[in-house]
Amino acid sequence: MSEPVYAVIAASLRGERMGRTVADWAAARIPAALGAPPPDLIDLAETTLPDDEHLQPGGGRPTALTDRLTRADAYVFITPEYNHSYPAGLKRAIDWHYREWMFKPATIISYGVQGGLLATEHLRGVLAELHVVTTRRVLGLTTPWYDLGPAGYTPPESVTKGLDLALDELAWWTETLHTARRERPYAGR
Structure with a gap:
């Protein structure tokens, strides 16, 4: 297998958000933990999708994300928990694409006051419908804003180790599914 392409997807669209900061941290860990090239960092706050009136079953017309999602062999979703689920902007990005996601693995890093794990569980069901295999190991960051410093997000060592374990599992699934x-x-039997 050639070098796998990982995509880190920052899901929050809010102005004051942790998502991009956590995504930067996760993106920096991928080369360190896996010896892989730097990932494609997709910030949904910097992405414009077509109007939903053009959305069709099975996705829609190509978007600014289509080629990037197609190139990726695996995904790392960075999502906050909003009202016990993940943000609407992430759902739109998922719904606008279909084949791009299929038969690829993903891991999820959620965050919030309680770690964002309800967002993770809601996202798993949607990803399963798109034939995405999510890793058993995920990461729930409880109040990550308390770990902000001049260098960005600097979590305790145990959190970084948790991410490395999830990335290791993601790498296995990436090679297996590739x-x-x-x-x-898959022929769709």
Whole structure:
């Protein structure tokens, strides 16, 4: 397998948000933890999607994200928990694409006052519908804003170790599913 392409997706669209800061931290960990090239950092706050009136079952017309999502072999979602789920902007980005996600793995880093794990669980169900395999290991960051410093997000060592374990599992699924997509494409039985 050639070098895998990882995409880190920052889901929050809010002006004052932790998502991009956590995404920067996660993106920096991928080369360190996996020896992989730097990931493609997709910030949904910097992405414009077409109007939903053009959305069709199975996705929509190509968007600014289509090629980037297609190139990615695996995804790391960075999502806050808003009202016990993940943000609407992330749902729109998911819904506008379909085949781009299929048969690829993802891990989820959620955050919030209680770690954002309800957002993770809601997101898993949606990703499963799109044939995305989510890692068992995920990361829930409880009040990460307390770990902000001059260098950005600097979590305790145990949190970084948790991310590294999730990334290690993601790397295994990335290689496994890449091989399966190449050698045994799903025929939709």
